[in-house]
Amino acid sequence: MVRSDARENRARILAAAREAFTEDGATSMNQVAQRAGVGAGTLYRNFPTRETLVLAVYQDEVERIVGSVPGLLADLPPIEALRHWTTDLVEAMRRKHGLGDALSPTAHQTITEQTYDPVITAITTLLDAGKKAGTIRPDADPGDFLQLTAALWRTPTGPQDRSPRMLALILDGLRHQP
Numbered sequence: 001m002v003r004s005d006a007r008e009n010r011a012r013i014l015a016a017a018r019e020a021f022t023e024d025g026a027t028s029m030n031q032v033a034q035r036a037g038v039g040a041g042t043l044y045r046n047f048p049t050r051e052t053l054v055l056a057v058y059q060d061e062v063e064r065i066v067g068s069v070p071g072l073l074a075d076l077p078p079i080e081a082l083r084h085w086t087t088d089l090v091e092a093m094r095r096k097h098g099l100g101d102a103l104s105p106t107a108h109q110t111i112t113e114q115t116y117d118p119v120i121t122a123i124t125t126l127l128d129a130g131k132k133a134g135t136i137r138p139d140a141d142p143g144d145f146l147q148l149t150a151a152l153w154r155t156p157t158g159p160q161d162r163s164p165r166m167l168a169l170i171l172d173g174l175r176h177q178p
Contacts, residue, residue, distance in 0.1 A: 012036040066122045078130035093153035
Protein backbone atom coordinates (compact mmCIF):
# COMPACT_ATOMS: atom_id res chain seq x y z
CA MET A 1 0.00 0.00 0.00
CA VAL A 2 1.25 3.45 -0.90
CA ARG A 3 0.56 6.12 1.69
CA SER A 4 -1.87 8.83 0.62
CA ASP A 5 0.74 11.57 1.05
CA ALA A 6 3.13 9.64 -1.21
CA ARG A 7 0.39 9.30 -3.85
CA GLU A 8 -0.35 13.03 -3.56
CA ASN A 9 3.36 13.88 -3.92
CA ARG A 10 3.63 11.71 -7.02
CA ALA A 11 0.53 13.31 -8.55
CA ARG A 12 1.85 16.82 -7.79
CA ILE A 13 5.20 15.96 -9.33
CA LEU A 14 3.57 14.64 -12.50
CA ALA A 15 1.31 17.70 -12.80
CA ALA A 16 4.22 20.08 -12.22
CA ALA A 17 6.43 18.21 -14.68
CA ARG A 18 3.70 18.22 -17.35
CA GLU A 19 3.30 22.00 -17.02
CA ALA A 20 7.03 22.67 -16.83
CA PHE A 21 7.95 20.46 -19.79
CA THR A 22 5.16 22.01 -21.86
CA GLU A 23 6.61 25.47 -21.19
CA ASP A 24 10.27 24.49 -21.56
CA GLY A 25 11.55 21.05 -22.52
CA ALA A 26 14.87 21.83 -20.83
CA THR A 27 13.32 22.21 -17.35
CA SER A 28 15.58 20.69 -14.71
CA MET A 29 14.57 18.12 -12.13
CA ASN A 30 15.18 20.67 -9.36
CA GLN A 31 12.82 23.12 -11.07
CA VAL A 32 10.17 20.40 -11.23
CA ALA A 33 10.64 19.64 -7.52
CA GLN A 34 10.29 23.31 -6.62
CA ARG A 35 7.21 23.69 -8.77
CA ALA A 36 5.65 20.60 -7.18
CA GLY A 37 6.47 21.80 -3.68
CA VAL A 38 8.51 18.71 -2.81
CA GLY A 39 12.12 18.16 -1.93
CA ALA A 40 14.66 16.77 -4.35
CA GLY A 41 14.78 13.52 -2.38
CA THR A 42 11.04 12.99 -2.83
CA LEU A 43 11.34 13.67 -6.55
CA TYR A 44 14.28 11.31 -7.05
CA ARG A 45 12.68 8.60 -4.88
CA ASN A 46 9.71 8.61 -7.25
CA PHE A 47 11.63 9.28 -10.47
CA PRO A 48 15.33 8.41 -10.28
CA THR A 49 16.14 10.02 -13.64
CA ARG A 50 14.76 12.77 -15.82
CA GLU A 51 13.92 10.17 -18.43
CA THR A 52 11.81 8.13 -15.99
CA LEU A 53 9.93 11.31 -15.11
CA VAL A 54 9.29 12.21 -18.75
CA LEU A 55 8.12 8.65 -19.47
CA ALA A 56 5.77 8.78 -16.47
CA VAL A 57 4.33 12.10 -17.67
CA TYR A 58 3.62 10.56 -21.08
CA GLN A 59 2.10 7.43 -19.58
CA ASP A 60 -0.09 9.51 -17.27
CA GLU A 61 -1.21 11.66 -20.20
CA VAL A 62 -2.09 8.64 -22.34
CA GLU A 63 -4.05 7.09 -19.47
CA ARG A 64 -5.98 10.36 -19.08
CA ILE A 65 -6.74 10.56 -22.81
CA VAL A 66 -7.71 6.90 -23.12
CA GLY A 67 -9.83 7.19 -19.98
CA SER A 68 -11.80 10.10 -21.45
CA VAL A 69 -13.47 7.95 -24.13
CA PRO A 70 -16.53 6.76 -22.11
CA GLY A 71 -17.34 10.30 -20.97
CA LEU A 72 -17.02 11.71 -24.47
CA LEU A 73 -19.28 9.00 -25.89
CA ALA A 74 -21.82 9.64 -23.13
CA ASP A 75 -21.92 13.37 -23.91
CA LEU A 76 -21.40 13.58 -27.68
CA PRO A 77 -22.35 11.82 -30.92
CA PRO A 78 -19.56 9.36 -31.86
CA ILE A 79 -18.04 11.45 -34.67
CA GLU A 80 -17.85 14.51 -32.40
CA ALA A 81 -16.45 12.41 -29.56
CA LEU A 82 -13.78 11.21 -32.00
CA ARG A 83 -13.03 14.82 -33.04
CA HIS A 84 -12.60 15.98 -29.42
CA TRP A 85 -10.58 12.93 -28.47
CA THR A 86 -8.28 13.25 -31.48
CA THR A 87 -7.70 16.96 -30.81
CA ASP A 88 -6.65 16.06 -27.26
CA LEU A 89 -4.38 13.30 -28.56
CA VAL A 90 -2.78 15.68 -31.07
CA GLU A 91 -1.96 18.18 -28.32
CA ALA A 92 -0.43 15.44 -26.16
CA MET A 93 1.66 14.12 -29.04
CA ARG A 94 2.88 17.63 -29.85
CA ARG A 95 4.10 17.93 -26.28
CA LYS A 96 5.77 14.52 -26.58
CA HIS A 97 7.57 15.49 -29.77
CA GLY A 98 8.63 18.76 -28.17
CA LEU A 99 10.64 16.77 -25.64
CA GLY A 100 12.12 14.42 -28.21
CA ASP A 101 15.67 15.66 -27.76
CA ALA A 102 15.53 14.88 -24.05
CA LEU A 103 14.84 11.20 -24.63
CA SER A 104 17.03 8.41 -25.85
CA PRO A 105 15.95 6.25 -28.80
CA THR A 106 15.24 3.47 -26.29
CA ALA A 107 12.87 5.75 -24.36
CA HIS A 108 11.05 6.68 -27.57
CA GLN A 109 10.62 2.97 -28.29
CA THR A 110 9.37 2.39 -24.74
CA ILE A 111 6.77 5.14 -25.10
CA THR A 112 5.55 3.70 -28.39
CA GLU A 113 5.30 0.19 -26.97
CA GLN A 114 3.49 1.32 -23.81
CA THR A 115 0.98 3.58 -25.51
CA TYR A 116 0.16 1.96 -28.85
CA ASP A 117 -2.29 -0.72 -27.66
CA PRO A 118 -4.28 1.53 -25.29
CA VAL A 119 -4.56 4.21 -27.99
CA ILE A 120 -5.68 1.68 -30.61
CA THR A 121 -8.24 0.31 -28.14
CA ALA A 122 -9.62 3.80 -27.53
CA ILE A 123 -9.85 4.51 -31.27
CA THR A 124 -11.55 1.15 -31.79
CA THR A 125 -14.14 2.02 -29.14
CA LEU A 126 -14.83 5.39 -30.76
CA LEU A 127 -15.04 3.97 -34.28
CA ASP A 128 -17.23 1.06 -33.18
CA ALA A 129 -19.67 3.49 -31.52
CA GLY A 130 -19.92 5.41 -34.79
CA LYS A 131 -20.33 2.24 -36.82
CA LYS A 132 -23.11 1.09 -34.51
CA ALA A 133 -24.80 4.50 -34.84
CA GLY A 134 -24.43 4.31 -38.63
CA THR A 135 -22.37 7.51 -38.82
CA ILE A 136 -18.93 6.01 -39.41
CA ARG A 137 -18.20 3.80 -42.40
CA PRO A 138 -18.00 0.09 -41.60
CA ASP A 139 -14.49 -0.35 -43.03
CA ALA A 140 -12.90 2.33 -40.81
CA ASP A 141 -9.74 0.87 -39.30
CA PRO A 142 -8.16 2.13 -36.05
CA GLY A 143 -4.59 1.62 -37.29
CA ASP A 144 -5.31 3.59 -40.45
CA PHE A 145 -6.91 6.37 -38.41
CA LEU A 146 -3.90 6.58 -36.09
CA GLN A 147 -1.49 6.70 -39.01
CA LEU A 148 -3.47 9.47 -40.70
CA THR A 149 -3.69 11.52 -37.51
CA ALA A 150 0.08 11.23 -36.98
CA ALA A 151 0.40 13.97 -39.60
CA LEU A 152 -1.68 16.27 -37.40
CA TRP A 153 0.79 16.51 -34.54
CA ARG A 154 3.60 17.29 -36.95
CA THR A 155 1.91 20.36 -38.43
CA PRO A 156 3.12 23.76 -37.19
CA THR A 157 1.05 25.34 -34.43
CA GLY A 158 -0.07 28.96 -34.27
CA PRO A 159 -2.13 30.97 -36.73
CA GLN A 160 -1.11 28.67 -39.59
CA ASP A 161 -2.12 25.48 -37.75
CA ARG A 162 -3.64 23.28 -40.43
CA SER A 163 -4.48 20.40 -38.10
CA PRO A 164 -8.16 21.34 -37.48
CA ARG A 165 -8.83 21.47 -41.24
CA MET A 166 -6.89 18.27 -41.81
CA LEU A 167 -8.84 16.52 -39.04
CA ALA A 168 -12.10 17.69 -40.61
CA LEU A 169 -11.03 16.06 -43.89
CA ILE A 170 -10.11 12.82 -42.13
CA LEU A 171 -13.43 12.73 -40.27
CA ASP A 172 -15.38 13.53 -43.44
CA GLY A 173 -13.68 10.53 -45.05
CA LEU A 174 -14.87 8.35 -42.15
CA ARG A 175 -18.52 9.35 -42.48
CA HIS A 176 -20.82 6.59 -43.61
CA GLN A 177 -22.29 7.40 -47.03
CA PRO A 178 -25.54 5.48 -47.47
